[in-house]
Structure formats: structure tokens, C-alpha cells
Amino acid sequence: MSEALLVKVGGSLRGAEALLDELSGYPGPLVLVHGGGPEIGALLERLGFQSRFVEGLRVTPEEQLEAVEMALYLTGKRLAEGLSRRGRKAVALSGRDALCLRGQALPGLGRVGEVVGVEAGLLLDLLAGGYTPLLAPIALDEAGPLNVNADTAAGAVAGALRWPAVFLTDVEGVLEDPQDPRTRLPRLTPEGVEALKARGVVRGGMLPKVAAALRALAAGAPWAAIAKGERGVLGRVLSGEAGTRFTPGEAPEKPA
Ligand SMILES: Nc1ncnc2c1ncn2[C@@H]1O[C@H](COP(=O)(O)OP(=O)(O)OP(=O)(O)O)[C@@H](O)[C@H]1O
Numbered sequence: 001m002s003e004a005l006l007v008k009v010g011g012s013l014r015g016a017e018a019l020l021d022e023l024s025g026y027p028g029p030l031v032l033v034h035g036g037g038p039e040i041g042a043l044l045e046r047l048g049f050q051s052r053f054v055e056g057l058r059v060t061p062e063e064q065l066e067a068v069e070m071a072l073y074l075t076g077k078r079l080a081e082g083l084s085r086r087g088r089k090a091v092a093l094s095g096r097d098a099l100c101l102r103g104q105a106l107p108g109l110g111r112v113g114e115v116v117g118v119e120a121g122l123l124l125d126l127l128a129g130g131y132t133p134l135l136a137p138i139a140l141d142e143a144g145p146l147n148v149n150a151d152t153a154a155g156a157v158a159g160a161l162r163w164p165a166v167f168l169t170d171v172e173g174v175l176e177d178p179q180d181p182r183t184r185l186p187r188l189t190p191e192g193v194e195a196l197k198a199r200g201v202v203r204g205g206m207l208p209k210v211a212a213a214l215r216a217l218a219a220g221a222p223w224a225a226i227a228k229g230e231r232g233v234l235g236r237v238l239s240g241e242a243g244t245r246f247t248p249g250e251a252p253e254k255p256a
């Protein structure tokens with residue numbers, strides 16, 4: 001059987017036909033986590049809100065959370081329908097369903113958090129029933145829902161499942177020069193990531209993504225990769241031809 005994969009689908013890739021074909025055609029089990037950056041941004045703007053980002057994380061005041069959830073959930077339902085129509089029956093959920101993502105708020109960002117607990121049983125039951133779970137990155141703490149960066153959530157779910165994590169986005173991988181797709185770095189270790197961050201090469205939305213890849217590894221995922229969400233990408237990531245693959249380095253990793 002083909003390898004089970006946790007795939008994070010970037011909001012920037014929403015509904016792209018090629019990506020839906022690629023995911024629905026993958027022969028092995030998949031658990032999906034999706035983002036919704038562009039959709040969230042568009043809805044907030046229509047409602048007259050402006051977003052501020054801190055190290056790639058969208059600051060989410062309480063009064064914006066409802067709109068963030070609405071945009072994410074519609075994105076999830078569209079993806080679920082697109083995959084289901086292609087023969088891969090997918091179910092769109094969030095961390096509020098069966099309380100499957102437990103969160104902890106991050107200071108100073110409003111209702112933004114990280115994932116501290118994953119109820120993997122729900123995901124495994126759905127898979128056993130022949131359904132592909134698709135999670136929106138909303139987690140719960142005592143006060144209610146928290147907006148979690150989708151990469152952060154995906155890294156936590158991959159770690160809990162101990163499955164490889166593939167982060168599909170709109171760039172070829174981690175690039176030495178973010179403007180030049182030919183500068184893709186095929187492999188990175190935690191030490192390599194630190195060096196790139198120190199040089200300011202990894203910025204914006206790539207920051208939570210590399211942190212999530214490393215965190216998935218630290219939590220027990222066998223490997224993690226960042227790659228461009230296009231036709232044929234999963235096979236090429238598995239064979240090492242596409243994307244940036246993260247592997248554990250020499251020194252033990254500090255928790256993020
Ligand atoms: N060194 C780098 N290499 C590649 N991309 C980089 C780098 N530094 C910053 N980036 C930016 O990171 C972006 C990807 O993250 P972004 O958060 O925008 O998308 P996503 O995570 O796929 O979607 P979503 O946030 O909706 O889930 C790239 O489009 C690029 O502009």
C-alpha cells in the first residue's frame with residue numbers, strides 16, 4: 001500500500017483543479033489540513049477589518065474570529081466537495097468537531113493559538129470508514145475557539161499520527177532566493193533552518209511552515225516536506241525530486 005500522508009493544503013491553492021486531481025488520485029491514506037489565507041483576508045476586508053501579521057501569524061481580535069471561521073469552513077466544504085466529486089469521499093471538520101484539536105492561546109495575538117492535543121481516534125475512524133478527513137485549523141481552549149495557523153496545526157496532527165507531513169503551497173519549497181524558484185533547497189536540517197532564519201531568508205508565511213515541519217519531526221513524523229501544490233507533486237516529493245525535505249539533524253532539537 002502507498003504511504004499514508006498528512007497533507008497541508010495552502011489557502012493560496014484553493015480549489016485548483018490540478019491539486020484536487022492530485023489529492024483525489026493519491027493511492028494511499030490521506031489526512032488533510034487546509035489553510036484559508038486569501039479567503040480570510042477577502043472576507044475580513046469586505047467586513048471592513050484589516051489584518052496584521054506577526055511572524056507570519058494573523059493577529060485575530062475576538063471580533064474577527066467569527067469571520068475567520070466562516071471563511072475557513074467554506075474553504076473546507078469546497079475542498080471536501082471537490083475531492084468527493086472526484087471519487088475521494090472527504091469530510092470537512094475543524095478542531096471543534098469531537099473536540100479533536102485542543103489549543104493554547106499565544107500571548108499578544110488575540111484569539112490565536114497553537115495545538116497542544118490531537119484526538120487522532122476520530123481521524124483514524126473516518127479513514128477506516130473510507131473517508132478522507134479534512135481539518136480546518138481551529139482549536140479549542142477553555143475560552144472557546146482559537147485561530148491556529150494551518151501549518152502549525154498540520155505539524156501537530158502529523159506528529160500525533162506519526163505520519164510524514166507534506167506542506168503544499170504556492171512555491172517550489174524553501175528557496176535560497178524567495179524570488180527565484182531555481183534556488184530551491186532540496187534538504188534541510190534543524191540547524192540549516194536556524195542558519196536561514198538568522199540570515200532573514202525565511203520570512204512571512206514560510207516561518208510557521210518551516211517551524212511546523214520541524215515540530216512534526218520532533219513529535220515523531222518520519223519526515224516532512226514543503227512543495228508546490230501541482231499535478232504529480234506527491235509522487236515527486238516521495239521520490240525526492242520535488243520540494244524541500246526536512247530530516248532530523250545531528251543535535252537534539254529544542255522544542256519550538
Ligand atoms: N525563503 C523562502 N522560500 C520560499 N517562500 C518564502 C520564503 N520566505 C518567504 N516565503 C513566502 O512564503 C509564502 C508561502 O506561505 P503562505 O502563508 O503565503 O501560503 P500558504 O501557507 O501556502 O497558504 P495559507 O497560509 O493560506 O495556508 C510564499 O508564497 C513566499 O512568498
Ligand SMILES: [Mg+2]
Pocket residue numbers: 035037150151205
Ligand atoms: Mg501560511
